[in-house]
Amino acid sequence: MSASSNSNNYSSVVIAGASGNLGNQIVKAFLNQPNVRTHILVRNESKHKVEELIKLGAHIIEGDVTTSSVEELAQSFKGIEVIVSALSGDHSVVFDGQLKLLNAAKLSGVKKFVPSSYGFNFQDYLQLGDSLLIDPKKKLINDLQSQNQVDYLLIHNGLFYSYAFFPGFLFQKENDTIKYYGDLNVKIQLTDTLDIAKYVVEASLNPQLKNKSINVAGDEKTLEELAHLSFPQTQLKFEKLGSAQDLKNLIQKEIQQGLKPEQIGPIIYQQLQWIAISGVAHPPKTDNDLFNVKPLSLNDYVKNQKQ
Template structure:
């Protein structure tokens, strides 16, 4: 497992351990994050490895049934770093690989509409050419972001902000549910190329209802304009504050919202039922926990 000391990766590793899996967490030399200690105490093997060396990664991957990547970054990580990890997995004879996707369905989006998702698409094109079974987990948007990081549910104003159509379906899944599902998929040798899940599919109008129920306070819809307005805001934000070395600058989050409100990446079907032991957390539950 690569990226096991990050937020999502840490949760995936714990979910794997709860399912009885033997987990080998690959960390960079000198990693002092408390997550590494927690994983070690839970029974995981925490192995320091040079992520710049395919040879070192190959040794680290030896004997694994599945390599799971939860790495986060830009080109040097998502494309170049994962390519080295992929080459190592193939060289070590690992049968399966789960890349660090965990997002909306980028396969339906035009190139150039989202920088971070373009990088995932580029890596997956390489992954599809490799002699290894690959499975991507697509989960829409992390529901957890609605509690503050994503400016959609405006708690102070009692509004739900949206662009375009208030009835456009949007896919949401909590980080915990994504981690649980990924762990189950990692232990399932028969997974397809893509698995699409959503803890809840809700429109802006549905978010309005959920926020009202979760807080006991009436929320209203606030339409900021059509998608062209958000597109213009993205161009302005990217010009004034490009922050090319940041993984999640403001304009990147705006690109993600534009993608979602466009309806293009909306899942045509869901694979939630594949692992029936998972309890899917609703938007209302997440908002209620924040409000408590």
């Protein structure tokens, strides 16, 4: 069933961050909805990055969340019902830029704002300070929740499938030995990017889904299962480096000693690792049953990568 088959659903949307990997997939998923007019917010100098989306039928709105004024953005959003953000970056983008989108939405009469909240459910389960990457997003949500002019929806999907296989992220491999933090039995929820896009479309267009967090997941695996999927041809030996709390303590010690610019990226990486292996942001249930999405399993994702 099409997400836009309900005549009461929203029918006009603008996506910010369309040139990114997830943003690109979200736009394509919206373009598959025949009764939805899909716009993308694009800087003039970035139009070449979205030529494929334009050919597929996306309508360009020229603008930039960092340099355009709230009033300029609001003027461009006249007649738009939903703003979906797939923005990523530093504080100036994910907080300041998205706050501009929110304020422009208020001025232009946009009915719903879906901020960039993909990944772990930081809003319900994490504290400020748990992640340098997530903190600006969490601060934005506080602003979203304190206003009552525009509906919002937070969409969380656990770990992206591709992230689970980044070298050195969940495991350190030395010969046939897998070194890890945490508990091999901890469960991690994960979702494929294509399926995240499908969930975003259905959730965004449904006026009844608003002012709350939505948790979806394509699959759920233990840390040990992920190790075997990552290194299928190896007879694995496991060596525990410490608990999840041990990893967090190491991270906090490094931060307290002061971070050089070149250390920020690795610390963000480690903080995401801690969130994954600690299970702290693992919701007790998903909202998958609210959607007409049959997600790709992680096993099938791995098979597809090998083809």
